[in-house]
């Protein structure tokens with residue numbers, strides 16, 4: 001067992017004993033003009049452990065309660081007063097000291113050690129660049145991997161899964177459009193159909209704009225005749241082509 005895991009288990013045991021939990025609280029007020037970010041809103045509350053001036057005892061033997069569920073709940077808890085910088089938090093995730101909270105389920109989290117890192121398999125992950133993907137002036141961490149991998153945001157002394165590539169129909173990348181960075185999910189898996197969904201954030205828990213555009217065959221049985229749609233409105237080919245040219249010229253893929 002490596003040292004980090006051991007620390008995680010010990011901290012967990014201590015937390016359990018102290019009955020201290022790091023529960024998220026759902027933020028009451030609605031954010032933004034869009035409706036597709038309930039998980040982001042759930043994550044946006046400040047989550048801290050109060051009065052947890054924990055002493056980590058490295059040399060004690062961990063007890064038998066070693067389940068990964070418990071590791072997910074604890075890891076190294078950071079006191080609010082510590083107020084770690086974004087880059088420090090991302091470093092802690094990369095070296096396995098802290099987990100990242102899932103975007104799907106804010107009660108669930110994962111460590112980098114749970115990912116298949118650098119195995120060379122098509123679906124393995126690798127540490128990518130750090131870039132400001134949510135336009136708040138601070139970097140996010142890109143973990144390159146299958147379907148565009150995982151983008152992580154650090155805030156409130158925690159690391160959050162910000163965006164994730166979920167499959168061939170939801171390949172994750174990012175682009176620069178109209179001076180801002182947008183997260184993009186692409187579906188290019190079928191001939192005669194391409195669909196793109198873009199999201200612009202101002203802070204990873206604050207979705208401020210979305211764009212949808214796609215091209216599809218007018219008739220599935222007739223090749224070559226397509227129609228083009230931007231945000232629900234059919235647009236001419238020229239306009240669609242110009243939009244795509246502009247957007248894809250800046251696209252950064254993060255599969256590898």
Ligand SMILES: [Ca+2]
Pocket residue numbers: 131132133134135136137138139140
């Ligand atoms: Ca940022």
